[in-house]
Amino acid sequence: MQDFGQAFALALQLIVSADPALSEIIFLSLSVSLSAVAIASVIGLGIGATVGIVRFPGRGALIVFLNALMGLPPVVVGLLVYMALSHAGPLGWLHLLYTPTAMIIAQTVLVTPIIASLSRQVIEDFHSEYREQFVSLGVPLKTAVAALVWDARYSLLTVALAGLGRAVAEVGAVIIVGGNIKHVTRVMTTAIALETSKGDLALALALGLILILIALSVNATVSLLRLSASSRAYV
């Protein structure tokens, strides 16, 4: 086993020199997770806005269900998506297993309930504040939804970033449906798992540092956004 100090020095060197293998992994990781979050945001916000605004029978149960789905274990999502995409599965004909697309699908499934649940809460709060005023003004439903989403934009962005944090850091689902194939489906988390088990701590540590950096900058962005928004009383 390598000496930890040495591994750390090597890791920093990899980062500073923008090592191509490292960059490739980071790039793939970010593009997979950003795509997944983009898709999940569209679907999740649609669900969240609908459930947050419209009253229908079974709404309470649906909210509980969505909240429960937030805690879906990534490996279970991986397993389900694997079964759907495998040769024998209903989507086997698409031949998507072990491709970045499969990873995007898995992360989308993982993140959509989070975005749906959290944005439902946000939109519902805004709606209960604006409802009477909108009824009084005679705002049509479409305009009202658009106005709610726009006025809640800072909170909703926070929600999306929470989803991104979850997607980037997740390993269980992508390793099952992606397979951690070098140059194809190797992302940060799966690479860390593999390199650590191989004993190549330098690369694992470098990726780990980058991952922490990403998590930190996502959180910093959220805080800055909220700060600037609240200075204008927009939160």
Place this chain on the structure above:
Amino acid sequence: MSNAGATLQRERVATSAVQSLFPLKVRRLVYSVGKQRLIDGIDLTIEQDRRTIIMGPNGAGKSLLLRLLHGLLTPTAGEVCWGETPRIDQARQRQALVFQRPVLLRRSVRANLRFALKLRQYTRAEREERLRHILELASLSSLADRPARVLSQGEQQRVALARALVLEPEVLLLDEPTVSLDPVSVAAIEDLLLAAHRRGTKIILVTHDMGQARRLGDEVVLLERGRVVEHSPALQFFQQSNDPAAGSLCKGRKFVC
């Protein structure tokens, strides 16, 4: 929307505008939450030409009554009839309510007013002209590009009032619209309301301010615990009130108005 559809809609608006909103008749109106009858059997007839003031102590049900009149709440029993209009939501489209605690969008003052204007079929030029005009009228021009929610409470109330006035409603329902305004602003708002009234807008105003009630009111409705205890012309109300509650209201002894 298709051209024909748009024309149809305009015609529909035109025909509904013909139906008078007055007299407003409130019959045996009850609004309860649980076992509490918060509005406890109100009968009222209100005519168009007079400026109506609603007074009464805290918790009397003034804000609830305005919401019921505006159709934001469904009565537990009884009914609210705006003239010949068959449905209250049709009447509501021709009214504006300024809430006791105004809800402004998380946008600039200008964007708040523009949001309201966009709900009507004005051309872009018309919209901007009305916007400019109302900003000036409500002395909001210098605040137009400030985020609405950082404004002081009094300024926010002026924005809410401007938003109501800019749509030129036939009925203005106002829930303590000048409560945190300085005397100069109060006078300015009262002038705005009087001007709107001269243009034919019906004014129904809730206030605790005796002076304001005297200055603006043609008739006064006094509420107490969800009931109308007096409904009389303003002159009579302020001079020879026969109801002991109204009498003490005038002297400001029983409760602070």
